Amino acid sequence: MDAADPLAGKREAFWLPDGVIYLDGNSLGALPRRVMARMRRAVEEEWGNGLVRSWTDAGWYPAPQRAGAAIARLAGAKPEEVIVCDSTSVNLFKALVAALRLQPERKVVVSERGNFPTDLYVNEGVAELMDVELRCAEPGDIETAIRAAGSDLALVQLTHVNYRSGLVHDMARITRLAHQQGALAIWDLSHSTGTLPVELNACGVDFAVGCGYKYLNGGPGAPGFIYVATQHLPSFRQPIQGWHGHASPFAFDHDYTPHPGVDRMLVGTAPQLSLIALEEALAVFDDVDMTQLRAKGSALGECFIRLVDQELAGQGFSLASPREAALRGSQVSLTHPEGYAIMQALIARGVIGDFRAPDVLRFGFAGLYLRYVEVWDAVAVLKEVMSSRAWDRPAFKAWKAVT
Amino acid sequence: MDAADPLAGKREAFWLPDGVIYLDGNSLGALPRRVMARMRRAVEEEWGNGLVRSWTDAGWYPAPQRAGAAIARLAGAKPEEVIVCDSTSVNLFKALVAALRLQPERKVVVSERGNFPTDLYVNEGVAELMDVELRCAEPGDIETAIRAAGSDLALVQLTHVNYRSGLVHDMARITRLAHQQGALAIWDLSHSTGTLPVELNACGVDFAVGCGYKYLNGGPGAPGFIYVATQHLPSFRQPIQGWHGHASPFAFDHDYTPHPGVDRMLVGTAPQLSLIALEEALAVFDDVDMTQLRAKGSALGECFIRLVDQELAGQGFSLASPREAALRGSQVSLTHPEGYAIMQALIARGVIGDFRAPDVLRFGFAGLYLRYVEVWDAVAVLKEVMSSRAWDRPAFKAWKAVT
Numbered sequence: 001m002d003a004a005d006p007l008a009g010k011r012e013a014f015w016l017p018d019g020v021i022y023l024d025g026n027s028l029g030a031l032p033r034r035v036m037a038r039m040r041r042a043v044e045e046e047w048g049n050g051l052v053r054s055w056t057d058a059g060w061y062p063a064p065q066r067a068g069a070a071i072a073r074l075a076g077a078k079p080e081e082v083i084v085c086d087s088t089s090v091n092l093f094k095a096l097v098a099a100l101r102l103q104p105e106r107k108v109v110v111s112e113r114g115n116f117p118t119d120l121y122v123n124e125g126v127a128e129l130m131d132v133e134l135r136c137a138e139p140g141d142i143e144t145a146i147r148a149a150g151s152d153l154a155l156v157q158l159t160h161v162n163y164r165s166g167l168v169h170d171m172a173r174i175t176r177l178a179h180q181q182g183a184l185a186i187w188d189l190s191h192s193t194g195t196l197p198v199e200l201n202a203c204g205v206d207f208a209v210g211c212g213y214k215y216l217n218g219g220p221g222a223p224g225f226i227y228v229a230t231q232h233l234p235s236f237r238q239p240i241q242g243w244h245g246h247a248s249p250f251a252f253d254h255d256y257t258p259h260p261g262v263d264r265m266l267v268g269t270a271p272q273l274s275l276i277a278l279e280e281a282l283a284v285f286d287d288v289d290m291t292q293l294r295a296k297g298s299a300l301g302e303c304f305i306r307l308v309d310q311e312l313a314g315q316g317f318s319l320a321s322p323r324e325a326a327l328r329g330s331q332v333s334l335t336h337p338e339g340y341a342i343m344q345a346l347i348a349r350g351v352i353g354d355f356r357a358p359d360v361l362r363f364g365f366a367g368l369y370l371r372y373v374e375v376w377d378a379v380a381v382l383k384e385v386m387s388s389r390a391w392d393r394p395a396f397k398a399w400k401a402v403t
Numbered sequence: 404m405d406a407a408d409p410l411a412g413k414r415e416a417f418w419l420p421d422g423v424i425y426l427d428g429n430s431l432g433a434l435p436r437r438v439m440a441r442m443r444r445a446v447e448e449e450w451g452n453g454l455v456r457s458w459t460d461a462g463w464y465p466a467p468q469r470a471g472a473a474i475a476r477l478a479g480a481k482p483e484e485v486i487v488c489d490s491t492s493v494n495l496f497k498a499l500v501a502a503l504r505l506q507p508e509r510k511v512v513v514s515e516r517g518n519f520p521t522d523l524y525v526n527e528g529v530a531e532l533m534d535v536e537l538r539c540a541e542p543g544d545i546e547t548a549i550r551a552a553g554s555d556l557a558l559v560q561l562t563h564v565n566y567r568s569g570l571v572h573d574m575a576r577i578t579r580l581a582h583q584q585g586a587l588a589i590w591d592l593s594h595s596t597g598t599l600p601v602e603l604n605a606c607g608v609d610f611a612v613g614c615g616y617k618y619l620n621g622g623p624g625a626p627g628f629i630y631v632a633t634q635h636l637p638s639f640r641q642p643i644q645g646w647h648g649h650a651s652p653f654a655f656d657h658d659y660t661p662h663p664g665v666d667r668m669l670v671g672t673a674p675q676l677s678l679i680a681l682e683e684a685l686a687v688f689d690d691v692d693m694t695q696l697r698a699k700g701s702a703l704g705e706c707f708i709r710l711v712d713q714e715l716a717g718q719g720f721s722l723a724s725p726r727e728a729a730l731r732g733s734q735v736s737l738t739h740p741e742g743y744a745i746m747q748a749l750i751a752r753g754v755i756g757d758f759r760a761p762d763v764l765r766f767g768f769a770g771l772y773l774r775y776v777e778v779w780d781a782v783a784v785l786k787e788v789m790s791s792r793a794w795d796r797p798a799f800k801a802w803k804a805v806t
Binding site for chain 2: 015017020022024027028030031035036039040043044046047048049051052053054055060086087088089090093097113114117118120121122124125126128129136164213219220221222223224239240241242243244245246250251252253254255256267268269270271272273274275277347352354356357
């Protein structure tokens with residue numbers, strides 16, 4: 001399978017340490033090699049020698065727009081609809097308030113239980129601030145909840161791929177359903193951009209946000225991004241009015257005149273070193289066919305599930321992800337009562353996945369840098385951990401928070 | 404003066420390019436040498452080799468708290484009152500909403516015309532969102548405006564050192580006056596932390612925000628910081644409820660339980676590469692006596708003003724900063740009708756200050772790395788630029804935005 005993999009050559013674009021099988025690119029993407037040289041230049045030449053001149057001379061200032069355009073290509077959006085800024089959570093806050101302001105008479109937001117926690121927390125906070133009602137549907141009941149809200153529905157906010165199970169929502173269908181109620185749809189693409197083809201324009205999505213440090217490989221805590229559909233660009237109003245969202249940030253006017261485009265989602269000065277790493281990492285995608293990447297991510301997951309079925313039957317694992325590849329993002333989750341300790345034992349052996357309380361072992365399959373043989377090897381290590389009870393040690397059972 | 408300078412040795416802690424006199428540390432601080440090695444390690448070892456494990460193994464996760472504690476020492480605050488996160492503008496938004504929620508019956512915010520633009524813009528946005536009235540006093544009338552608002556006054560929001568003139572507000576006096584009306588005070592420390600002794604606790608300040616990339620030398624767009632006085636820690640509520648502000652971010656609860664401390668000002672994942680640069684840069688301050696640093700910053704400014712008076716009389720410059728050192732931060736601003744072109748000519752000669760529309764030339768005096776002789780040399784270059792009319796070239800007169 002590796003010999004036939006059209007993306008096999010991409011692995012060389014990444015630095016991966018010896019002795020590690022990295023199945024956590026859904027949490028923190030691996031380091032693209034080109035970022036190493038770029039960061040040295042950014043720190044030592046651009047900051048060190050260029051100093052403040054680099055805001056113009058090194059092109060720092062328009063980096064949010066450039067990185068936004070690169071992400072737009074991966075997300076089925078126009079370059080002028082996407083900009084990189086702030087964290088995903090801050091961006092979601094801005095998008096939610098902006099969407100509510102577009103239809104102030106509507107007072108219900110629908111999300112789902114099991115949405116990524118920060119999405120729920122931000123929704124809760126916005127609901128209180130804007131005096132609207134947040135309804136969290138049970139995962140299977142989202143369409144019923146949308147229909148039930150009827151003309152009270154202001155917006156639907158969901159994450160495209162569930163962080164825990166990997167379940168992929170039908171973005172086109174749910175967005176259409178929201179629109180049928182006269183409402184808007186806001187999608188969080190944190191677990192999909194950079195690994196699935198995302199079609200924001202084709203699905204008619206109104207607003208979207210996403211993360212730079214997972215499948216986009218932008219580095220730890222890379223800035224997030226935000227998308228505003230063209231039809232909302234003239235009218236949206238976001239609440240955090242910072243100078244970088246001003247029509248002329250360096251005119252130093254006393255009054256806020258919002259930038260006419262998506263740029264008014266900007267607030268303060270971008271964390272430029274983190275942003276430079278993200279922008280450089282995005283260049284890895286320049287020649288990537290997202291359909292090919294999606295196919296490889298699915299196949300890696302298929303391979304993993306098949307091997308777990310075959311090698312680990314009766315060991316107490318359950319599949320917590322959809323078995324059907326089309327419904328599953330680039331991750332496979334297993335549950336096990338000793339999940340935390342098992343994951344620690346795997347990590348100690350160089351097989352890096354992650355754990356989500358209370359019992360989920362997550363394995364991410366980033367097709368840009370993983371080989372099929374690594375899936376085979378990872379399952380072999382897991383089998384050894386189970387047969388030797390290597391996980392059953394106090395050091396592995398002591399809970400330590402892991403992002 | 405350089406021979407007698409107790410801080411002279413600190414210059415060695417910074418990388419400064421040959422042929423440059425850097426008088427713009429108030430916009431982007433110079434590169435601390437130790438940051439170069441630290442950033443290589445962060446990118447190549449911690450991200451590249453450590454991958455997701457570095458959130459715990461490399462101590463990434465508690466960096467906002469560590470950097471906050473380092474800033475607290477420079478700002479006269481307790482370590483548990485300050486945390487690093489987001490941009491200054493986003494932090495100001497959170498602080499303003501939190502302060503208004505502490506006294507919802509009060510409906511007036513007082514700021515001043517001439518406050519840094521993003522402060523005004525964020526205030527405007529919050530005033531609309533929270534349905535309060537923003538009153539911008541003329542600079543000299545701030546105390547009158549505070550008294551006039553009386554029991555309607557919710558809060559006063561000012562910047563400690565004015566970005567344009569360098570005027571230092573009397574933080575203790577204005578905060579006391581706000582408190583006398585039963586209101587709160589929020590200070591923006593962007594142009595003071597790291598160059599003046601700031602005494603948040605002694606002045607009784609309620610909330611404060613500030614910038615990591617100016618006198619703190621944290622790198623372009625370094626994250627900002629936020630301070631919440633101990634007495635408000637139990638009760639404040641900020642509107643952007645992200646997972647990193649949760650009491651247990653990695654429990655992945657469905658409901659938001661705010662962290663009991665200043666940590667609930669956190670929102671999303673920190674831009675870790677930018678944060679690491681800032682944290683490393685702060686270590687330069689470990690053995691710095693802020694009173695000595697303030698004295699040097701003042702003396703450099705004195706020296707500059709004296710030389711401008713002496714060497715540039717009749718050339719059309721006016722001093723736009725207070726002449727009295729105690730009222731002036733670590734910058735001196737001059738106005739000149741051809742200010743933009745003159746600054747471009749200076750920069751072309753390696754004397755880097757900046758320009759603020761319409762006519763202000765700003766010169767910053769960062770005492771950690773500047774020598775007195777550089778002030779002398781800078782004025783000599785300015786004199787040459789004026790006597791040769793070197794500024795009078797189309798290339799220097801074409802406006803280009805500069806941060």
